Amino acid sequence: MSKIPYADTNGSLSVEVDLKHAADVYLVDSNNYRKMNSGQIYTYFGGHYTRTPVNISVNGAGRWYLIVRGGGQYSYRFY
Template sequence: MGQIPYADTNDSLSVEVHLKHAADVFLVDSINFQHYKAGRSFKYYGGHYTRTPVRISVQGAGRWYLIVHGGGQYKYRFY
């Protein structure tokens, strides 16, 4: 697993992801990121996307991780 992008927020966070191919794109909080890494079920915001760009917004303070499964290379920005 390569470097997983993340961002810290006090309130709300959005991410925009530009995909080259269809992919699963998730935003997960710290607890669910640990579940993901351990291979357990986890809660996430996002899903499977075939169109780009993908935009996901979340509410809640803390650290949020961006997980992109498949799709090859991608570009992203948090805002």
């Protein structure tokens, strides 16, 4: 499994993702990342995107993980 990108924040965080193909793009906090990996119901910000770039912004301190599924290669930047 490849390394999951993440960023730490004290307040708000945004990510821009450039997709090669349509994909599911999510930002999840640490608690929901654990739930996701253990097969539980989890909450995320994002969804299925067919256009690029994808911009997602969240509010909340802590570590946020970027999940990209089904789109193949992509590039991203947190800001």
